[in-house]
Amino acid sequence: MRARVDGRVVRTNALDLREHDVTHEDALAAIHDADGWIACPSPSTVHVHVGLVDSSTLRTADAVTRALAAAARSRGEHAEQDDEIAAARTELADDVPEVEGLETARERVATVSADVESLRERVERLGGMVAALREADADDETVGADHRAAVATLVDAETERAAAVETLERLQREVREVHDLRERRLRLEDRERRLARAARADLAARMRPSFERARRAVPDGPWRDAFAVVRVARVRAPVVIAVADGPFERASRAAACLDAPVVLTRARV
Incomplete structure (x- = not known):
């Protein structure tokens, strides 16, 4: 990524903004803005689930399943239900006419x-x-x-x-x-x-072995599942990490552990 911070341009995959007057909202907005002060690849569907990691990320089993399914798709996986889902969504995209008069x-x-x-x-x-x-x-x-x-x-x-x-x-x-x-x-x-629920379950099941290994490789804490999902997904846009007393002293360690570009900000309040 390339970021403009305090008047200078930084090129890195590990940006530490914890000592700067930048909130996680600011960082997320910049990542999602093509003309923002953080220039990076466009966020993928994975970022819907773990684009921001804090102590409240992925706190339910369903949230983890959805995130793992997105991670599988980021790695090019497909579900056998995809064609039927696409056909259904195409038909559902048509508006139901209103009868007037x-x-x-x-x-x-x-x-x-x-x-x-x-x-x-x-x-x-x-x-x-x-x-x-x-x-x-x-x-x-x-x-x-x-x-x-x-x-x-x-x-x-x-x-x-x-x-x-x-x-x-x-x-x-x-x-x-x-x-x-x-x-x-x-x-x-x-x-x-x-169909979508079945597809998510199928894709998530394929990622479970990698996910469990990743859970053993990332720091323990309420953010553990989110970190593990980031580690097994193919992530190109940076992930914002906003945790109090976080496990990473340096942003470079976070990027290496998660195998993804990261932006560290102050904890979400």
Whole structure:
């Protein structure tokens, strides 16, 4: 790595900042910033788990498993579930569409249906008046004209209702399809989680022998598992070590023990 510290440029794989006004947050931010004051390779997935080592790092069995799986991948290992996981994640990346306008479509059908019923009553009433006039051998052109206009309006209204019903049925089909899609997505998410969990377990199991040997080679303490993971992983970007009363007097010893570039800072408070 190359670091700018107190106005000078330092090239090293073991940077000790414990006597400087630099926090572990400062160091981590610089490591993850391509234009930061620490120039180094980009952090890998391993750094998600052990990019910062302090007394709280990897305190659960699941955390260790996840870190070991990342370490295995850093060394080029693959899991038999990888293709299925990738396929599932590709499908899950597609957004589930939202169906809009269903309530408006329902209201529209209700409105035009009421209009159709009202128009039918008007057509029947006017038709009855026309028939009565004919039986009486009378003729009222106004009533006949009103009847014909009402029939034409009714035809238009029925056409409009048919279109509204068709729209409503289409939206209802889309709602059912989206519901089915969401159900499938839930099943797929569950499957992806199970596959990923199995892949992590498989990869971690492959690293266990090396990990146990590494645990015997690194200093004891609450950070032991984290140090062991760093030692067995292929780490190119520096690891930040922020531990109180740490086991390494010099940064160079930490880098040699962990076989990784390191940045030592004051303990995390």
